[in-house]
Amino acid sequence: MKYSYLSIILAGAIFASCKPTIEAPVPDKGNADFTTYVAVGNSLTAGYADGSLYRSGQENSYPAMLAAQFKMVGGGDFKQPLLPGEAGWPGLRRVLGYSKGCDGVTGLGPILYNAQIDTAGSIINIASQGPFNNVGVPGIRCIDYTQAGYAYGALVLGGVGYAYRFYPSPLTDRPIDVATKLNPTFFSMWLGSNDVLGYATNGGEGNGSGGTLPTDISPLSAFQSVYQSVVSAMVAKGAKGVLINIPDVTAIPFFTTVPAKGLALTSEAQVAALNTAYAPLGINFTLGANYFIIQDAAAPGGLRQIKSGEYILLTIPQDSIKCKGWGSSKPIPRKYVLDATEVANVQAATAAFNGVIKTAAEANGLAYVDANTYLRTLQTGIKYNGVTYSPTFVSGGAFSLDGVHLTPRGYALIANQIISAINSKYSARISSVDVNKYDGVLFP
16 A cells, blocks of 8 residues: 555644643742741751762751742742852861771772862851841751840850851840741741751760750750751741751661671671680681771670660761771771661660651641651662662762761752741642752762
8 A cells, every 4th residue: 555745744743633731830839928938957958068068068058948839839039158169167078088097008988178268257257248048057966946135145155156157136135036026928848957967976975864964865854845946936027938857867878888787897806806805705706897896885895895776876987997996906986886776766866756746747737848768768779860869978969078967969858848838838839849960979
């Protein structure tokens, strides 16, 4: 059978006319008002990464990402108290680079930023340029939010001093007052991680049940009272918002990168020497992977092997393990270890604080993000547009070089979880963030 060119063209035209037209949904604010958006929180909200705060980190904070999406549905301008440079402040940030270890081997890993130091002016108060929409402050705890003169106190005590940079009256301002200064129509609040994190990252410094040390876990009663006060202040004039809970800090690279069973014995001579040394304590070693030796005042001889479910902190000096016998001939100091009791304290406090946050969201009709559960899914990998993200230090893509805070890509993943919760709660259609357009850890 023969077909004319005309019949083929006509058939193609008819087929093309039958193809469905797929249109992207039109962005819609739903029943929320994003005219004035304020982000309340700590270092995660400020855009902290790689062990410091720096300008491009702030520019790629998850609140900045959210504000860009909100702009499509009537959101207004979003001002942040940006730092002047990239070096990191108050300390130099970490970058990925090459360095030689005590064993003479050159390897790739986190090193201090070694380019132009561009931090002049970081401590200058710029409140006259505000008020600002992002009021996240590195190091701030929930229980600090009603403390008058917080910015000055943090500066005097050797804190980051970042609040001093943009609080109008550092000697008297309470963080709760600064957060409400703009009279937001919408807010996000990711607050409470530091009420647990300081205890965990300092190896369980404190009594673990609401002590008075700055590094201890915050008392539950104080946390509940202040958290509810902040939420009440934010919604007092009708603002809608989203509350984000506290991730389980023991699931982040700061605690999971150095394996508990990381003592590799490769010769019978090594095994024999350690077995002889530790025989009086009943500790036995074998060829291959073994649990490290750690300090424990309650154990015979003041030391023992670490157990599964306990953690060695990322801050442990690697050269001390490689060349000074830490974890084998010498116990790892307890300040670099989170033991089973301390882990239980952290997880109990996290669960209790998250209960407060969820109750506050329900009581005030606010959107709620379970960041704790979401970030746990990173353990098996989160895939976005063909790219898989995990908590693996450096190569996982989600966590920055301090092992605690996220990369811009990691913050974008969180931004999308927040957007999803907002869309669901407020019948909105806010577009998601393109995660893959942001940087992960940058390789040299």
